Amino acid sequence: MNNKNITVRTRKKSGEWAIRDADGRERQLDNKADWSALDAMTEAQRLEAAESDPDTQPLTPEDFRRLQRVPRVRSLRRAMALTQEQFAVRFHIPIGTLRDWEQGRSEPDQTARAYLTVIANDPEGVHKALSVGA
Numbered sequence: 001m002n003n004k005n006i007t008v009r010t011r012k013k014s015g016e017w018a019i020r021d022a023d024g025r026e027r028q029l030d031n032k033a034d035w036s037a038l039d040a041m042t043e044a045q046r047l048e049a050a051e052s053d054p055d056t057q058p059l060t061p062e063d064f065r066r067l068q069r070v071p072r073v074r075s076l077r078r079a080m081a082l083t084q085e086q087f088a089v090r091f092h093i094p095i096g097t098l099r100d101w102e103q104g105r106s107e108p109d110q111t112a113r114a115y116l117t118v119i120a121n122d123p124e125g126v127h128k129a130l131s132v133g134a
Contacts (some may be wrong), residue, residue, distance in 0.1 A: 008104045074102045076120050090127055091119055 008020045017029040038046065043054060050056050059067075077087040077098075084102070088095040100106040119126050 010104075073098065073108070076116065077102075078081060080123060090130075091115075092130055 008045070010020055010026075012018055018026045019029060020026045024061055046057070050058055077084065080087065082090065084098055085095060087093070088098045097106075101108055101112075
């Protein structure tokens with residue numbers, strides 16, 4: 001896949017949105033949304049409005065059951081208090097791949113998501129297993 005035309009929407013610490021082009025340039029997104037109508041609605045009115053729009057149907061309990069939680073790589077790494085380099089070395093993940101996942105340039109495939117789930121559930125066990133015979 002050619003990533004040179006991909007742009008990434010990011011949220012800055014200030015809460016504003018920006019778009020980052022593949023070459024690293026950022027530009028501010030104009031926030032033209034008028035949130036006053038939504039702010040004036042009750043929670044029940046918001047739910048009714050969402051349910052009446054066929055493109056924004058809320059997830060059903062069945063939808064939630066079929067969805068699988070996958071740990072976010074950056075959150076997982078930070079929870080372990082590891083740098084990108086330390087996490088990559090510890091769990092034998094190429095540093096470039098890890099950076100691409102964290103920066104949204106690519107997504108972990110199914111096998112990598114399974115591996116990340118195992119790391120999230122037993123990081124010491126994974127580290128120990130990888131250290132045997134090394």
